[in-house]
Amino acid sequence: MSSKHARLDRFLSQRLGQSRREIQHLLAAGRVQVDGVTARDGQQRIGPFSRLQLDDQLLQARQARYLMLNKPAGVVSATWDSRHATVIDLLDNQVGDDLHIAGRLDFHSTGLLLLTNDGDWSRQLSAPENRVSKHYRVTLEKPINEEYVDAFAAGMWFEYEGITTRPAQLHIVAEHVADVVLTEGRYHQIKRMFGRFGNRVLTLHRSAIGGLQLDPSLRPGASRFLTAAEMLAINADYPPA
Numbered sequence: 741m742s743s744k745h746a747r748l749d750r751f752l753s754q755r756l757g758q759s760r761r762e763i764q765h766l767l768a769a770g771r772v773q774v775d776g777v778t779a780r781d782g783q784q785r786i787g788p789f790s791r792l793q794l795d796d797q798l799l800q801a802r803q804a805r806y807l808m809l810n811k812p813a814g815v816v817s818a819t820w821d822s823r824h825a826t827v828i829d830l831l832d833n834q835v836g837d838d839l840h841i842a843g844r845l846d847f848h849s850t851g852l853l854l855l856t857n858d859g860d861w862s863r864q865l866s867a868p869e870n871r872v873s874k875h876y877r878v879t880l881e882k883p884i885n886e887e888y889v890d891a892f893a894a895g896m897w898f899e900y901e902g903i904t905t906r907p908a909q910l911h912i913v914a915e916h917v918a919d920v921v922l923t924e925g926r927y928h929q930i931k932r933m934f935g936r937f938g939n940r941v942l943t944l945h946r947s948a949i950g951g952l953q954l955d956p957s958l959r960p961g962a963s964r965f966l967t968a969a970e971m972l973a974i975n976a977d978y979p980p981a
Contacts, residue, residue, distance in 0.1 A: 748774065749782030751792070755799055771795050789858070804858045805839065806971065807831075808952070811853040812960035817844035827853060830961050842866070843874070843925065843949065851876075851946035852954035855963070865949070865974070871906075871923040872974065875948040876930060881940040883915045888937065896933055898926060905929065916942075950974040 752763045752772065763782060770778045773793045774786060786792065792799040809827055811817070816824045819840060827841065842854040842862035856862055865872050892910040897903075909921040920930055931941045947954055951973035958964065 745785055745787050747782065748772070748779055748784040748786050751786060752782075752794075752799075755792075756794070766794065802857075804861070805835075805856060806858065806861070806966040807835070807839070807855045807963050808955060808958070808966055808970075809853045809855060809963035810954060810958040810960050811845050811850055813848050813850050815961075816847060817841050817853065827855070831855075831963060835963075845946060846928065846944075849944040849946065850960065852949055852952070853946075854949060854966075866925070868924060872950045873948075874922050874925065874946060876920045876922070877913075877943075877945045877947055878918050878920055878930060878934070878941055879943045880916050880918065880934060881942055882938070884912055884918055884937075884939065886912075888912075888918070888934075891936070892920070892933060896936060898932065901926065905933070908933070 749760055749763045749767070752758070752766070753760055756763070758766075760782070766772055767780045767782055770780065771794055772779045773791075774784065775791050789802055789804045791801050809830065811827060814824070815830065816826045818826045819828050820826060824847070828839065831839070838857045839855045840857070840859075840862065842856050842865050845851065845853055854862075854865070864870055889910045889912065892908040895904045895907055898905060903926075905926060906922075906924050908923075909919075911919040913919055922929060926932070930944060934941055952966075952970050953973075955964065
């Protein structure tokens with residue numbers, strides 16, 4: 741059992757199978773430590789990665805993990821699928837245990853995918869108010885022009901959701917190639933936006949999330965843990981409070 745954000749006494753009661761009164765005695769005796777510090781207040785809040793110890797017994801020592809993966813085409817952004825290989829299948833069994841995806845890519849799309857066991861962190865990345873940017877290289881079936889740039893910047897009405905998309909940046913790289921930056925992630929958003937022009941997306945590759953760039957040395961299907969500097973690079977993309 742691992743805690744989410746819970747009261748210390750409640751977690752200990754469930755973990756040890758003891759009453760709250762018994763837990764209070766353990767706390768009063770100074771037998772419980774949270775992150776190396778003696779804890780005496782049963783109402784103290786603990787998180788999923790708090791290190792909890794009773795005497796010499798380790799009750800929880802779960803570590804937060806953050807990975808980048810270079811997603812290949814033909815792999816599902818899911819933890820399980822009955823028909824196709826998933827991104828979790830690309831990981832070592834022990835590494836992939838209890839991870840979830842922070843910002844999916846569709847079946848045919850490629851590039852930067854983030855995986856973590858830290859639910860708070862992944863929610864921050866996807867929270868609309870944080871407006872974390874996602875950067876894509878897109879190749880199209882037909883030529884593109886400045887009309888696309890203006891339409892993306894103005895936002896587009898999506899009837900199914902009943903919303904107008906946030907302004908998006910589109911930079912024309914070549915006649916059939918564009919770089920697109922979004923700060924939201926509607927269902928198949930880029931494909932639907934180009935679809936307004938009757939222009940089919942041929943390839944879609946995510947190169948960055950916030951200030952975090954996909955490691956160019958990662959081959960398709962490969963992954964590695966994020967560095968401390970890369971964690972900060974994502975956070976640097978958040979707007980000032």
